[in-house]
Amino acid sequence: MGQTPDDMFGDENHPAYTIGQAAEMLNTKQDFLRRLDEAKLINPHRSTGGHRRYSRYQLRLAARVREMVDQGLALDAACRIVILEDQLEEALRQNRNQQQGARRRD
Secondary structure, X not given: OOOOHHHHHHOOOOOOEEHHHHHXXXXXXXXXXXXXXXXXXXXXXXXXXXXXXXXXXXXXXXXXXXXXXXXXXXXXXXXXXXXXXXXXXXXXXXXXXXXXXXXXXX
């Protein structure tokens, strides 16, 4: 069963944006987004026609890299920093969830 519009709009991982829309939202060129794919920062969903589709989550990562690149950081370094920040945020989230679960059991 497919997602309803309410499910899709609430899902930050839903691939809702074309590469053109994403580039416009980030005020960048489509090539920048392709380079992020090549750098393995984001792996956009592919439509049945092979077109890239981006989620809000992916656009947030891309925006953060764009910010760093605009400040003079090399693209590969910016991607690595964003990946590490994202991994740290996820680890902290999991840790908080485990601690909350442990407190409920006590």
